[in-house]
Amino acid sequence: MAEKITRALSVRQPHAEMILRGKKKTEYRVIPTRIRERVYIYASTKPGPDEAWRKAHCQPGDLPTGVLVGTVEIVDCIENGRDDYHWTLARPKRLGRRMKPKNQPQPIWFHPF
Numbered sequence: 001m002a003e004k005i006t007r008a009l010s011v012r013q014p015h016a017e018m019i020l021r022g023k024k025k026t027e028y029r030v031i032p033t034r035i036r037e038r039v040y041i042y043a044s045t046k047p048g049p050d051e052a053w054r055k056a057h058c059q060p061g062d063l064p065t066g067v068l069v070g071t072v073e074i075v076d077c078i079e080n081g082r083d084d085y086h087w088t089l090a091r092p093k094r095l096g097r098r099m100k101p102k103n104q105p106q107p108i109w110f111h112p113f
Helices: 015-020 048-055
Strands: 008-012 026-029 038-045 067-079 085-099
Touching: 008 015, 008 067, 015 038, 015 048, 015 067, 015 085
Parallel strands: 008 038
Antiparallel strands: 026 085, 038 067, 067 085
16 A cells, blocks of 8 residues: 655755755754654755755756655654754655645645645
């Protein structure tokens, strides 16, 4: 039986791409999460910082935005000081085809369908 994925995590490009490449294994957030499951990665329309683009060896416009690009498992959440949490990511999978969410994306979590 196929795994049902119900949540999407909004991530700016090129961070979404680096997660799918397996290069970015930690997502830094100001809130903790108890979620331990596979979630969609939504490449938000707002681009990440210039330094992230240099590290990814690409530039704004090179990568898809506004779509679900893959999935990843959230396997842990570690508090690293006040208002700093490290979400541990594992086993990224790129979608065979990108999907436009039916529901309005939110800054962190949303239900895409």
